[in-house]
Amino acid sequence: xxxxxxxxxxxxxxxxxxxxxxxxxxxxxxxxxxxxxxxxxxxxxxxxxxxxxxxxxxxxxxxxxxxxxxxxxxxxxxxxxxxxxxxxxxxxxxxxxxxxxxxxxxxxxxxxxxxxxxxxxxxxxxxxxxxxxxxxxxxxxxxxxxxxxxxxxxxxxxxxxxxxxxxxxxxxxxxxxxxxxxxxxxxxxxxxxxxxxxxxxxxxxxxxxxxxxxxxxxxxxxxxxxxxxxxxxxxxxxxxxxxxxxxxxxxxxxxxxxxxxxxxxxxxxxxxxxxxxxxxxxxxxxxxxxxxxxxxxxxxxxxxxxxxxxxxxxxxxxxxxxxxxxxxxxxxxxxxxxxxxxxxxxxxxxxxxxxxxxxxxxxxxxxxxxxxxxxxxxxxxxxxxxxxxxxxxxxxxxxxxxxxxxxxxxxxxxxxxxxxxxxxxxxxxxxxxxxxxxxxxxxxxxxxxxxxxxxxxxxxxxxxxxxxxxxxxxxxxxxxxxxxxxxxxxxxxxxxxxxxxxxxxxxxxxxxxxxxxxxxxxxxxxxxxx
Numbered sequence: 001x002x003x004x005x006x007x008x009x010x011x012x013x014x015x016x017x018x019x020x021x022x023x024x025x026x027x028x029x030x031x032x033x034x035x036x037x038x039x040x041x042x043x044x045x046x047x048x049x050x051x052x053x054x055x056x057x058x059x060x061x062x063x064x065x066x067x068x069x070x071x072x073x074x075x076x077x078x079x080x081x082x083x084x085x086x087x088x089x090x091x092x093x094x095x096x097x098x099x100x101x102x103x104x105x106x107x108x109x110x111x112x113x114x115x116x117x118x119x120x121x122x123x124x125x126x127x128x129x130x131x132x133x134x135x136x137x138x139x140x141x142x143x144x145x146x147x148x149x150x151x152x153x154x155x156x157x158x159x160x161x162x163x164x165x166x167x168x169x170x171x172x173x174x175x176x177x178x179x180x181x182x183x184x185x186x187x188x189x190x191x192x193x194x195x196x197x198x199x200x201x202x203x204x205x206x207x208x209x210x211x212x213x214x215x216x217x218x219x220x221x222x223x224x225x226x227x228x229x230x231x232x233x234x235x236x237x238x239x240x241x242x243x244x245x246x247x248x249x250x251x252x253x254x255x256x257x258x259x260x261x262x263x264x265x266x267x268x269x270x271x272x273x274x275x276x277x278x279x280x281x282x283x284x285x286x287x288x289x290x291x292x293x294x295x296x297x298x299x300x301x302x303x304x305x306x307x308x309x310x311x312x313x314x315x316x317x318x319x320x321x322x323x324x325x326x327x328x329x330x331x332x333x334x335x336x337x338x339x340x341x342x343x344x345x346x347x348x349x350x351x352x353x354x355x356x357x358x359x360x361x362x363x364x365x366x367x368x369x370x371x372x373x374x375x376x377x378x379x380x381x382x383x384x385x386x387x388x389x390x391x392x393x394x395x396x397x398x399x400x401x402x403x404x405x406x407x408x409x410x411x412x413x414x415x416x417x418x419x420x421x422x423x424x425x426x427x428x429x430x431x432x433x434x435x436x437x438x439x440x441x442x443x444x445x446x447x448x449x450x451x452x453x454x455x456x457x458x459x460x461x462x463x464x465x466x467x468x469x470x471x472x473x474x475x476x477x478x479x480x481x482x483x484x485x486x487x488x489x490x491x492x493x494x495x496x497x498x499x500x501x502x503x504x505x506x507x508x509x510x511x512x513x514x515x516x517x518x519x520x521x522x523x524x525x526x527x528x529x530x
Contacts, residue, residue, distance in 0.1 A: 039172070043172060058119075060080050085312065118179075118183055136196070141154075168489050170441065184224055199236075214236065218232040228448070266417050291303075324436040332368050344380050396457060
């Protein structure tokens with residue numbers, strides 16, 4: 001049997017076929033990027049564009065950076081209060097350590113800026129998220145066998161997609177305040193998108209450098225936010241098992257049923273060497289070992305990243321411990337949380353501008369032990385365009401599979417090839433669905449799955465000749481829905497930033513009240529309402 005020079009999944013375009021033109025072809029992306037980043041910068045700075053002003057709950061990573069340089073994990077109380085964990089008389093945070101690493105260098109070079117990086121970090125996280133979304137759009141295009149320069153309608157669709165990813169999603173909501181909660185999840189999702197992009201690239205061409213990049217990005221993602229990092233980590237584990245299964249002799253698959261199952265995840269023309277499985281497996285092991293080591297160094301535990309009894313806010317409100325059943329994660333919470341994040345009722349209406357706000361009433365189903373609910377929305381109310389495109393990806397991939405099966409010049413593709421990254425992105429949702437609380441920032445955990453599938457689903461808009469009037473109208477209907485989606489998410493961010501969250505400065509709060517009086521008054525005068 002002849003062995004090709006590089007492992008390549010069946011039916012996928014080769015590396016040279018994937019070219020989409022030079023750098024100038026992608027210059028158009030600067031327009032949506034600038035639109036999003038300027039709006040995000042306005043939001044994260046309360047409208048004054050002061051990127052280096054300190055946030056009132058944004059200094060933890062500076063404290064963590066200093067403590068790591070000093071050789072310990074505990075931080076000063078002002079850096080973590082009121083989210084501190086008290087263990088053996090010292091204060092700890094449950095947040096990952098990766099966002100603290102850049103602070104080590106930044107505070108060394110600019111010590112007077114210590115504690116003032118959170119806004120800039122969120123802006124950079126937003127930019128990286130958008131770049132990863134665009135990379136996934138191009139990756140999906142190549143995965144589907146589309147080559148050559150981008151058409152004008154593709155550039156329009158991709159540009160609007162990026163604006164939606166920035167302003168029409170929970171990305172802009174995270175920019176409402178530069179809290180460490182928001183910074184952690186922003187960077188975790190950015191690294192998850194980058195990891196999935198590299199994993200898709202690896203499944204296309206089998207290059208070890210892509211797998212190594214995915215391993216590094218997975219490590220960064222996991223130690224920004226553990227729940228988000230479970231997604232790419234699970235994908236790496238599946239890749240390891242898939243490669244090992246392909247190296248199991250055929251005569252053994254009958255007595256090793258799992259080998260046949262893992263083989264079905266991706267069909268290779270020639271399986272990658274076992275060293276690739278070693279890379280993925282060792283990364284999974286290294287993350288697990290580091291996870292256990294950090295937990296033990298902080299709290300003397302192995303798998304409990306945040307002991308509930310040592311959480312200061314839990315101790316201050318004893319009723320919370322009983323409400324949650326003493327556990328952060330519980331399978332019985334899944335129905336309640338899943339309903340909250342998919343419900344059409346996850347939005348509330350108001351009589352004042354902007355007339356909508358986050359839902360705060362939570363429907364608790366039997367078997368759940370919920371600590372509480374902050375303001376939350378759902379994929380149906382905040383991310384409908386991405387949900388539609390995600391469902392459309394099934395039809396796109398099915399048509400591609402049929403076309404390749406009917407083609408005489410290339411072998412049929414394996415329908416499960418995308419399952420490794422899809423299963424990984426779904427696995428990243430498991431912790432947030434089992435969590436004992438709902439909050440709109442946690443909805444950002446759905447972004448990797450939705451963006452990944454939407455990058456394929458957007459290709460449904462590029463059918464050569466729409467045959468019916470409805471199909472011709474679909475792009476315009478999606479644009480209209482997308483504009484509404486942008487309004488909804490920006491409204492959620494604005495109300496949260498200036499009215500609902502703790503520590504709202506007097507000036508933004510007063511400015512919001514002034515806007516409401518002026519806009520509501522103008523509309524009442526216009527329509528002669530009392």
